[in-house]
Amino acid sequence: MAGMKGLKKKRRIQVIVVAFVALAGSTALIGYAMRDGINYFRPPSDVVAEPPAARETFRIGGLVEEGSLVRGQGETITFSVTDGGASVPVSYTGVLPDLFGEGQGMIGTGQLVDGVFVAKEILARHDESYMPKEVVDALKDQGVYKDPNEPGS
Known part of the structure; x- marks a missing residue:
């Protein structure tokens, strides 16, 4: 009977160790992804104030600046993204x-790349309610964003 109790305790320790290893592994992965700058969000003002390291992959968001959209040769399109500040x-x-x-x-x-954001992927955000919170916050910081649900906007 005593052997059964010891087995249960050993089993519990194994489960705890496995859970700990899994947690440490996922934490390391998240740290690695952050270090790599994967999808780290930056508003245009931050990019201008503190340009990210070359080759760092990140997300930029804001409004497509009026009058800046140029459809170039072939499929290359250039435009400026703004948060009202930069x-x-x-x-x-x-x-x-x-x-x-x-x-x-x-x-x-x-x-x-040389001051130009070379995008691999572009997502349109037509409706403010779909806009990621970071973009809305960045636009609010610059006094550009008007909440459609707020009185007086």
Whole structure:
């Protein structure tokens, strides 16, 4: 009978060790992803104030600046993304989302190369309610964003 009790205790210790190892592993992975700058969000003002390291992949978001959209040769499109405080030139090769346009919210994932954000992916944010909280906060910080649900806007 005593052997059964010892086995249960040993089993519990094994479970705790496995859980601890899994937790340590996932924490290390998250740390690695952060270090790699994967999808780390930066508003344009931050990118201009403190340009990220070359080759760091991050997300930028804000509004497509009016008058900045240029459809270039082939499929490359250039435009500027702004949070009202600063704007960053963006270059993107590929098919833009249907809702993409000047004055609309957007998020891009890519890298800053010689001061130009070279986007690998562009997401359009047509409706403020779909805009990520970070973008809304950045626009609010710059006094640009008006909450459609707030009185007096």
